[in-house]
Amino acid sequence: MWFEDVLIGTKRDLGSYTLPQDEIMTFARKYDPQPFHVDLEAAARSMYGGIIASGWHTAALWMKCLVESGRGDAAPDGIVSPGFEAMRWHKPVRAGMSLTFSTEVIDKVELKSRGDLGLVKRRNEARDDTGALVFSFIGKSFVPRKP
Numbered sequence: 001m002w003f004e005d006v007l008i009g010t011k012r013d014l015g016s017y018t019l020p021q022d023e024i025m026t027f028a029r030k031y032d033p034q035p036f037h038v039d040l041e042a043a044a045r046s047m048y049g050g051i052i053a054s055g056w057h058t059a060a061l062w063m064k065c066l067v068e069s070g071r072g073d074a075a076p077d078g079i080v081s082p083g084f085e086a087m088r089w090h091k092p093v094r095a096g097m098s099l100t101f102s103t104e105v106i107d108k109v110e111l112k113s114r115g116d117l118g119l120v121k122r123r124n125e126a127r128d129d130t131g132a133l134v135f136s137f138i139g140k141s142f143v144p145r146k147p
Contacts, residue, residue, distance in 0.1 A: 003108065003118030003143040011104040014065040019053055021095035027057045053093040058135045062126055065101040080142045082119070087137035091128070099126045099134065106138070110145075117142045 028037030032054035035042035043051045066079070093099065107121040120143050126135035 001143070003110075003120070003145045006105055006108060006118075006120050006143060008105050008108060011102060012069065014062070014069045014101040014103060016098050016100045017061050017065060018098040019057075019061075019093060019095060021051060024051060024053045024057065024093075024095055027060075028054045032056055048092050051095060053095075055089040055135070058089065058093050058099070058126055059087070059137075061099065062101050062124060062135065066103065082140055082142070084140070085138040089135055091132055091134040093126075093128070093134055097134075098129045100129075101126050103139070114142075116145055116147075118145050119143075 025038050028034070034054075036046040036048050036052055037043070037054050038051075040051060043049075101124070103122045103124045105120060106123050109119040109121070111117050111119055120141050122139045122141070124137050124139050125133060128134050
């Protein structure tokens with residue numbers, strides 16, 4: 001897909017994922033070993049009252065669902081992003097929760113410095129099985145322009 005074909009307001013469901021406790025703890029031991037992610041007793045005493053997923057785990061799952069959804073506006077060699085804005089974890093993610101991920105185009109910018117690329121901004125979310133927002137951020141990606 002070309003930058004010119006991307007429509008503001010287009011929203012896509014990227015799929016769902018259910019987090020088992022062992023996966024939460026394995027990820028956290030390797031990448032975010034805070035006690036409320038890796039230690040059942042410490043987590044029970046924490047403000048969360050039990051094990052919760054690392055926010056970085058939630059972000060990684062969003063990316064996994066994005067890539068596996070076969071997003072049509074990605075460059076052939078992958079999705080190139082100059083960064084994110086307003087990344088927030090709204091609610092703890094607990095073992096057994098099913099998260100549903102989505103992305104919505106909210107803006108397009110023609111790049112004067114790179115005539116071959118445009119910048120697309122998207123609102124990205126994860127919601128739990130009740131529909132409550134648990135994670136969100138604004139993502140930016142470069143999309144090839146028509147020659």
